[in-house]
Amino acid sequence: MAPAPAPIPTPETREFWEGTARRELRIQRCTACGKHYFHPRPFCPDPTCASDAVEWTVVSGRARLSSYVINHRPLPMFEVTEPQIIAIVTLDEGPRMMTNLIGVDPDPELLVLNMPLEVDFVTRGEQWLPMFHPAVEEARR
Ligand SMILES: [Zn+2]
Incomplete structure (x- = not known):
């Protein structure tokens, strides 16, 4: 969902x-x-x-990928037609959060469980939604 x-x-x-x-x-x-x-x-x-x-x-906005599904149903009211990666991420502080992954193709070969992620914010309607992209500073973690 x-x-x-x-x-x-x-x-x-x-x-x-x-x-x-x-x-x-x-x-x-x-x-x-x-x-x-x-x-x-x-x-x-x-x-x-x-x-x-x-x-x-x-x-911190840092997290790890815990699970995901690739949703191919478009969201036409938001002009989202690309497949969405719906993910459960585990924040470095402990809690899990349902979110979307961005900045990475919806290709299971690129979506490695436990990969480091960083938060970003994407406007959707009147809100800014937290979404996560692969960490760019992985080498320093
Ligand atoms: Zn308590």
Whole structure:
């Protein structure tokens, strides 16, 4: 299933979308147990913690490819006709995120699991969506 093309901010996600509009990837972190998490919610998702002492943080935007599908259905309302790579990436900070890969052909030979990725931001409707491209500084990681 594709991510929603132009999500509507809610009170819980407004900070996330304000971040992407500034080219920042913001997720939440629990200050009680120290874990980052996604999607946004007002309490820690770890059931052994469940603290409401949570804060928003700007994360590195670095991630690894965890899984993907190549979606050949076009999105004509956004004039997207090329195949889309819909991916699950694991942020360096820990949480997983559903996103799109860009800057790489939808060719399984180029899509190596665990490959390093970096965030980019692509406008779609009124929002800036975080998408990921292969890391350009892999040699330094
Ligand atoms: Zn916690």
